[in-house]
Amino acid sequence: MNDTPSFSRDTRIFVAGHRGMVGSAIVRRLEAGGYRTILTRTHRELDLIRQDQVEAFFAAEKPEAVFLAAAKVGGIQANNTYRAQFIYENTMIQSNVIDAAWRNGVQRLVFLGSSCIYPRDCPQPIREEYLLTGPLEQTNEPYALAKILGIKMCENYNRQYGTAYLSVMPTNLYGPNDNYDLATSHVLPALIRKAHEAKLSGATSLEVWGTGKPLREFLHVDDMADACVFLMENDVREGLFNVGAGTDLTIAELARLVCRVVGLDATIVFDSGKPDGTPRKLLDVSRLKAMGWTAKIPLEQGIRDVYAEYVRCCRP
Ligand code: GDP
Numbered sequence: 544m545n546d547t548p549s550f551s552r553d554t555r556i557f558v559a560g561h562r563g564m565v566g567s568a569i570v571r572r573l574e575a576g577g578y579r580t581i582l583t584r585t586h587r588e589l590d591l592i593r594q595d596q597v598e599a600f601f602a603a604e605k606p607e608a609v610f611l612a613a614a615k616v617g618g619i620q621a622n623n624t625y626r627a628q629f630i631y632e633n634t635m636i637q638s639n640v641i642d643a644a645w646r647n648g649v650q651r652l653v654f655l656g657s658s659c660i661y662p663r664d665c666p667q668p669i670r671e672e673y674l675l676t677g678p679l680e681q682t683n684e685p686y687a688l689a690k691i692l693g694i695k696m697c698e699n700y701n702r703q704y705g706t707a708y709l710s711v712m713p714t715n716l717y718g719p720n721d722n723y724d725l726a727t728s729h730v731l732p733a734l735i736r737k738a739h740e741a742k743l744s745g746a747t748s749l750e751v752w753g754t755g756k757p758l759r760e761f762l763h764v765d766d767m768a769d770a771c772v773f774l775m776e777n778d779v780r781e782g783l784f785n786v787g788a789g790t791d792l793t794i795a796e797l798a799r800l801v802c803r804v805v806g807l808d809a810t811i812v813f814d815s816g817k818p819d820g821t822p823r824k825l826l827d828v829s830r831l832k833a834m835g836w837t838a839k840i841p842l843e844q845g846i847r848d849v850y851a852e853y854v855r856c857c858r859p
Pocket residue numbers: 617618619620659683715727728729730731733734750751752753757759794817818819820821
């Protein structure tokens with residue numbers, strides 16, 4: 544496959560997982576960029592866990608580029624509870640899509656991973672080279688292992704078949720279409736919901752899981768989508784790219800920031816019965832920065848936008 548078509552406004556682009564937070568952001572970014580043919584399928588129309596369905600879709604629709612944003616995702620408790628589903632469903636979805644893409648002549652693909660693929664205790668900020676240099680964090684090991692497999696599939700399909708499949712590793716993401724179910728969500732939407740409900744009910748305390756000491760980095764999903772399209776537009780053909788904001792804060796600091804945005808005056812109560820997870824996972828983003836891409840949406844502004852949307856769309 545050496546006669547690679549470029550990534551242009553006329554490319555037939557399949558966004559897998561377009562109803563999710565990342566996939567929907569990629570669709571918004573592509574539409575804003577004037578891309579004319581964006582293929583999407585709902586879960587009901589195409590079950591990506593089923594190899595026969597995925598192969599039939601690729602054979603019929605012949606996409607030329609793929610953004611693989613479909614995945615089973617969730618916060619620390621969901622990852623730790625639905626461990627079998629996280630390893631099985633993610634492995635199946637990405638294996639089916641990557642292999643069907645290659646079989647049907649797709650030259651360009653961006654695979655969405657996660658910063659949890661890196662060893663639990665690796666030096667900070669985390670460089671792409673630290674992959675597979677140590678043991679993983681236990682709470683999300685099944686998800687991380689599936690994602691590592693996806694990265695290695697892209698790398699090895701490129702080596703054997705000459706494809707141009709690359710992987711992006713986002714830090715913790717937030718934005719429109721996030722999951723606000725407290726049992727399965729990530730920390731930021733959970734805190735927004737809890738703080739909002741506490742404000743409405745006049746509560747004077749806000750419950751935060753763990754010790755509040757872990758450090759996390761947060762990136763608005765519109766920045767993430769922009770980075771994915773940037774790599775395609777700049778004809779990047781292989782490799783692993785961290786995508787982050789470049790700074791982190793403690794969960795306790797995040798809780799105080801959310802309280803400020805929501806307008807809640809409350810005491811923060813830490814529930815040490817819940818796990819902390821990885822102590823820190825700040826990504827080193829110098830690889831993308833050297834190519835000319837940096838995140839643009841400041842955290843407080845991003846949380847204000849998301850909270851306004853939450854109040855408008857989701858809640859009383
Ligand atoms: P992680 O980055 O994979 O650990 O995923 P999360 O976003 O679910 O959790 C990040 C950190 O926030 C962990 O230390 C959690 O214990 C902590 N945290 C505090 N309160 C909450 C909450 O209400 N929900 C979630 N999901 N995490 C919380």
